[in-house]
Amino acid sequence: MDVESMDGLYEAFVCTGCSCLCDDICVRVKANRIEGLTNICSTGKDRLLWEEEKVKIKRPMIRTGRLEDVDYDKALQSAVRILLQAKRPLIFGLDSIGYMAQKIALDIAREVRGVYVSDNIVYSVPFYLEARKRGIHFASLEEIKDRADLVIFWGCNPLDSHLRLLSRFSVYPRGRFIERGIQDRTLISVGIDDKLSRISNLSIHMEPGTDQEVSEALRRLLLGDQIGSFRGDIEALEGMAYLVGKASYGVIFFGSGISEGTDARGNIKSLFSLVDSLNHRAQFVLFPMDNCGYNANGVVQLLLREVGSPLGADFSKDPLFKPGETELLEILDKFDAALVVGADPASTFPPGKVNLLERIPVILLDPFVTSTVSISDVVFPVAITGVEAEDIAYKMDGLPLKLKRIIDCEYPSDCEVLSDIYSRLRGNKN
Amino acid sequence: MPGKGLKDPLTNLMIDEEKCIGCGICVTVCPPNVTNDEIAAGKGPRLNDNVTLRIEDGKVKLVNPKSCNRAIPHAPFCSSCIERCPTQAIESA
Numbered sequence: 001m002d003v004e005s006m007d008g009l010y011e012a013f014v015c016t017g018c019s020c021l022c023d024d025i026c027v028r029v030k031a032n033r034i035e036g037l038t039n040i041c042s043t044g045k046d047r048l049l050w051e052e053e054k055v056k057i058k059r060p061m062i063r064t065g066r067l068e069d070v071d072y073d074k075a076l077q078s079a080v081r082i083l084l085q086a087k088r089p090l091i092f093g094l095d096s097i098g099y100m101a102q103k104i105a106l107d108i109a110r111e112v113r114g115v116y117v118s119d120n121i122v123y124s125v126p127f128y129l130e131a132r133k134r135g136i137h138f139a140s141l142e143e144i145k146d147r148a149d150l151v152i153f154w155g156c157n158p159l160d161s162h163l164r165l166l167s168r169f170s171v172y173p174r175g176r177f178i179e180r181g182i183q184d185r186t187l188i189s190v191g192i193d194d195k196l197s198r199i200s201n202l203s204i205h206m207e208p209g210t211d212q213e214v215s216e217a218l219r220r221l222l223l224g225d226q227i228g229s230f231r232g233d234i235e236a237l238e239g240m241a242y243l244v245g246k247a248s249y250g251v252i253f254f255g256s257g258i259s260e261g262t263d264a265r266g267n268i269k270s271l272f273s274l275v276d277s278l279n280h281r282a283q284f285v286l287f288p289m290d291n292c293g294y295n296a297n298g299v300v301q302l303l304l305r306e307v308g309s310p311l312g313a314d315f316s317k318d319p320l321f322k323p324g325e326t327e328l329l330e331i332l333d334k335f336d337a338a339l340v341v342g343a344d345p346a347s348t349f350p351p352g353k354v355n356l357l358e359r360i361p362v363i364l365l366d367p368f369v370t371s372t373v374s375i376s377d378v379v380f381p382v383a384i385t386g387v388e389a390e391d392i393a394y395k396m397d398g399l400p401l402k403l404k405r406i407i408d409c410e411y412p413s414d415c416e417v418l419s420d421i422y423s424r425l426r427g428n429k430n
Numbered sequence: 431m432p433g434k435g436l437k438d439p440l441t442n443l444m445i446d447e448e449k450c451i452g453c454g455i456c457v458t459v460c461p462p463n464v465t466n467d468e469i470a471a472g473k474g475p476r477l478n479d480n481v482t483l484r485i486e487d488g489k490v491k492l493v494n495p496k497s498c499n500r501a502i503p504h505a506p507f508c509s510s511c512i513e514r515c516p517t518q519a520i521e522s523a
Contacts, residue, residue, distance in 0.1 A: 011476065024474040037487050039474025041452035045488030145472060159453060159516050167454035172514075173472030174464075181470065182459065182514075195516040199455075 006032060010406050016294040016386035017044030018162045019396040020169065032408050034387075041163035048387060054368040057381035067379065072412075079339075079378045080424045082361045086337035088316050089114040092328075093343025095293030097365075098391020098403060101414035102295070102302050104422055105341055109313065111425050115321045115335070116303075117312040117328050119343045120296040123259045126268040127288045128300075128310050129324050137275050139251065139285040140397045146175035147283075150247035154190040154271070155211065156255020156289045162396070170251070186243050190214065191257055202239055206232050211258045215270040218244070219277050248282050255289040290396060293342060294386075297394035332356045339363045339421075341414060346371035365414055381411045389413035437523035438492055440501040443511070445490055449519035452488040456511035456520060457481070462497045483511060490519065 006029060013025040017040070026038040027048070034048055046053055060075035061067040070078075083089055091109045094102050095118050109116035144151075151171050158165040166172055174181040189200040191211065197203035206214055210231060217227045221241040230237070244250065252275060258267040271286060278284040290296035300310040307313045311323035320331050329349070333356050340362060346354050347370065357375055364376040367384045383389035388409035394400050412420075437444045454474065457463055462482045464470035475481045482497045483490055495501055499508035511520045 009477070022474070026474075026477050038477060039454070039485050040488055041454065041485070042450075042488035045452065049487070159451065163451055163453045167458040168472040168474075172455055172458040174470045181464075199514060199516045 006406060006408055010404065013406065014386065014393070014401050014403055015040055015044040015048070016393065016403060017041065017047045019290050019294050019296055020162050020165055021294060021393055021395040021399075021401050022164050022168060023401060024168075027406060029406050034407065043161075043163055047384075050368070050384070056367055057369055057373065057379060060381065061373075061376075061379040063377040067373070067376075072380075075378050075380060076417075076420055076424060079363045079380075079421055080428060082337050082363060082378065083108070083112045083114075083339065083421070083425060084428060086112065086114075086335075086361075088320070088335050089337040089339060090332075090335040091116045091339045091341075092345065093119050093341045094299050095119045095290075095296040096342035096385075097293075097414045098295060098385045098389075098393055099298040099302065099400070100391050101341065101385070101418055102298050103306075104415060104418040105339070106302060106306060106313070108339065108418060108422050108425065110315050111422065113316045114339075115312070115314045115316065117321070118292070118296065118299040119345075119348070120290050120292040120299065121312055121328065123256050123291055124288065124296075124300070125311055125324055126259055126264045129265070130268050130272050134272055134276065137279060137285045138287065138397075140399065141169040141395070142397075144251050144285070144287070145169050145173050145178070147177050147249040148175075148251045149178060149184055150186045150188070150244065150250035152188045152190060152244075152250065152252045153192060153196060154252055154254045155192075155257025155259070155267075156253055157189075157192050157194065157196050158253070158289070159195050161255070161291060162289065165253075170253070186247070188240055188243060190240075202236065202243060204233070204236050204240055209263055211267045212263065212270040215267075215274045219270075219274045222277065222281075244278065245281070247284075250278065250282065250284045251287055252284065253287045253289050256291050259288065287397075295393040297396055297398055298392070301394050301398060301400075329353050335360060337361050337363070339365075340372060340376070341365045341418070344370040344372045346375050365417055367411070380417050382417055383409040383411045383413045385414060389415070391415060438495050440495040441492065441498045442500060442523045443492060443495075443498070444521045444523045445492060446519045446521070447489045449517045450489045451517055451519075452485045452490065453516065454485050455514050455516065456490055457483050457485060459510045459514050461499055461508060461510060 010027040013027045015022045015025045028036040059069040062078045172182045178184045187200045188202045189196045190204040220227045275286045303310045309323045314321040361377040363378045365380045385391045386403035388407045390405045391403045484493045499505040
């Protein structure tokens with residue numbers, strides 16, 4: 001493509017900095033470089049103006065003692081050979097790639113009888129297991145903007161992870177029935193002790209690990225029951241019960257502060273009980289904040305459509321991975337190859353578990369040099385989706401948006417590399 | 431245009447770009463900005479919108495100090511952006 005032809009001003013560009021997928025970004029492109037970004041937060045800027053922070057992978061590489069540059073075809077052959085020889089390959093990452101690429105990765109997992117797991121699974125398991133049992137109280141971000149007069153952030157801080165969530169979708173914008181924006185809304189932060197508590201109407205501080213106790217005490221207060229002994233600040237909790245009690249539409253955003261760790265299932269269960277109870281008096285929704293890539297919701301949508309469970313899939317002959325029951329890290333030693341797309345497990349896995357990846361052949365697709373490159377056996381440089389390649393991504397509330405290509409790039413997209421791997425796998429099998 | 435340690439003489443606003451995270455709260459609560467319905471509903475301003483505050487390259491910019499209520503004689507005193515900023519990136523000099 002002619003480089004000059006992509007120059008210009010792009011309005012309504014979708015940012016892939018986080019799963020808010022803000023679609024009001026203005027981008028100025030000149031000489032095949034992003035010159036300026038308007039309406040973008042610092043997280044989005046770091047992703048789109050990556051030159052300051054990151055180094056791109058230049059060529060496909062395979063390991064022959066050490067990583068060596070090879071041509072694309074040779075890397076492809078190597079990757080296909082690894083996947084064909086593997087008895088139980090792991091297809092991992094997936095949150096930071098487009099939906100079409102996620103879909104082809106799922107086809108590969110089916111073809112090689114692999115295990116398909118997203119990076120976000122650790123945080124989402126307790127929520128989806130509980131939702132399966134009880135049903136779900138959920139709403140789109142547009143509806144929350146139009147109706148919610150109470151917003152609670154519990155164990156999550158959007159000012160670290162989803163910077164424009166407050167100003168664009170939840171707390172500050174004016175909605176159809178919340179005509180004065182923040183003046184008609186109440187913001188409560190629970191378990192967050194920093195910049196979010198500065199701007200909250202009420203901030204509940206608590207001892208770590210007491211989330212269940214707090215939500216149960218709040219539920220009892222709202223029902224008018226005795227709460228017995230309580231280790232936290234009872235006056236603040238009574239204040240919260242008052243604000244929650246007078247809300248007509250509330251939303252509880254929760255994050256890794258409560259959906260990670262040994263207490264996660266109990267925490268989520270008690271939040272579901274609280275929301276169930278609140279829905280007898282007003283409308284309340286529970287909204288999980290995904291912590292990984294911009295398209296974590298894409299994996300959920302894809303898996304629900306294709307396999308019926310949002311928590312991963314095991315296509316092997318003797319399945320070991322039972323979505324929702326098995327911890328991926330516990331069975332990591334059972335895999336004999338890994339295809340990693342849009343993730344950096346060498347940085348995010350505990351050090352003891354990274355060793356398990358080091359001993360098996362790893363195929364990596366990534367635009368940038370990450371720690372995982374050093375433990376990989378085949379490395380493909382790919383275009384940055386949403387900047388250098390088109391695709392589709394699902395916003396955190398499940399709304400699909402088209403990602404544009406605004407920069408010309410010499411590298412293939414995730415989708416193209418995965419398609420090539422998939423067609424070679426099928427060709428070899430046939 | 432104010433930057434770290436610099437104040438805008440018209441509005442007396444000081445913006446510390448080191449502290450700013452580009453969350454856009456100031457843009458959504460700024461009274462001159464929210465005369466535009468789209469901005470009041472959370473959308474970022476379009477390039478040709480005449481606004482007071484705008485986020486550029488992840489940092490807030492006072493693009494039109496003359497339209498700020500603080501620069502308009504006899505306008506009601508305003509400190510919406512200062513009060514709402516979670517990182518204290520905007521201060522009154």
